[in-house]
Amino acid sequence: MAAFDYPQALEIRGALARHGVRYLFIGKAGAILLGFPDTTQDADLFVDRSAENGRALAAALRELGFVLTEDHARDLERGKDFVQLKNGPFDVDIVFAPDGIERFEDAWQRRVEVEGFPVCHIDDIIASKAAANRVKDQESLPRLRSFREYWLRQRRT
Amino acid sequence: MKGVPDERPRSLPPEEGSPLQWWDEFEAAARRSLETRLRYSFIRTYKPVLDDATYRAFDSMESYRRWCEQSLPDWLGYGRV
Numbered sequence: 001m002a003a004f005d006y007p008q009a010l011e012i013r014g015a016l017a018r019h020g021v022r023y024l025f026i027g028k029a030g031a032i033l034l035g036f037p038d039t040t041q042d043a044d045l046f047v048d049r050s051a052e053n054g055r056a057l058a059a060a061l062r063e064l065g066f067v068l069t070e071d072h073a074r075d076l077e078r079g080k081d082f083v084q085l086k087n088g089p090f091d092v093d094i095v096f097a098p099d100g101i102e103r104f105e106d107a108w109q110r111r112v113e114v115e116g117f118p119v120c121h122i123d124d125i126i127a128s129k130a131a132a133n134r135v136k137d138q139e140s141l142p143r144l145r146s147f148r149e150y151w152l153r154q155r156r157t
Numbered sequence: 158m159k160g161v162p163d164e165r166p167r168s169l170p171p172e173e174g175s176p177l178q179w180w181d182e183f184e185a186a187a188r189r190s191l192e193t194r195l196r197y198s199f200i201r202t203y204k205p206v207l208d209d210a211t212y213r214a215f216d217s218m219e220s221y222r223r224w225c226e227q228s229l230p231d232w233l234g235y236g237r238v
Contacts, residue, residue, distance in 0.1 A: 037186035087211035136234030
């Protein structure tokens with residue numbers, strides 16, 4: 001499978017918009033969209049948990065080429081906390097309940113639009129990684145926090 | 158060079174305590190288009206176990222974290238600190 005790339009990013013943005021999915025890029029993929037220079041393998045999407053949004057997400061993913069069984073679609077509709085998809089044109093992690101963020105609506109209010117991509121605010125990305133507290137998060141947090149300072153100052157200028 | 162202050166011009170003064178190299182990387186990334194940033198950032202590497210199934214779903218983040226700790230090699234870094 002090829003790595004996630006710009007044309008695929010445009011495709012996912014278009015498909016999710018056509019189906020009216022409420023979502024945000026989160027994790028390192030979100031930080032990269034904000035300008036953070038680092039590497040990752042998959043796109044992490046924080047999706048608003050509702051049956052309607054889950055159905056719309058399943059339809060959009062099928063349109064993008066993901067192979068979803070009826071059981072898979074039901075998982076998305078039910079909003080299981082974490083769904084990992086490696087059965088499409090790129091890898092994507094669907095997160096309905098990221099660590100460190102209470103409600104989707106709060107993150108939505110703080111979101112940043114980057115060329116039409118809805119992205120979690122850097123503070124939410126950092127909060128989520130800090131709460132997950134994995135070894136790989138602890139390794140990346142100092143640089144992410146430094147980037148936060150850069151990003152906030154750049155936005156002010 | 159060690160001991161020589163780095164006085165390269167930057168659009169923003171580096172945050173105190175932040176390694177200058179990071180700040181330079183942030184500045185360089187800010188000059189790139191989104192398309193280029195994505196091309197540089199998303200790489201495909203095989204992760205044992207993690208990449209060996211095409212679909213997984215977890216009822217809770219706790220069960221996902223537990224599965225990572227029990228199933229993935231430590232060196233992938235998915236274990237909690």
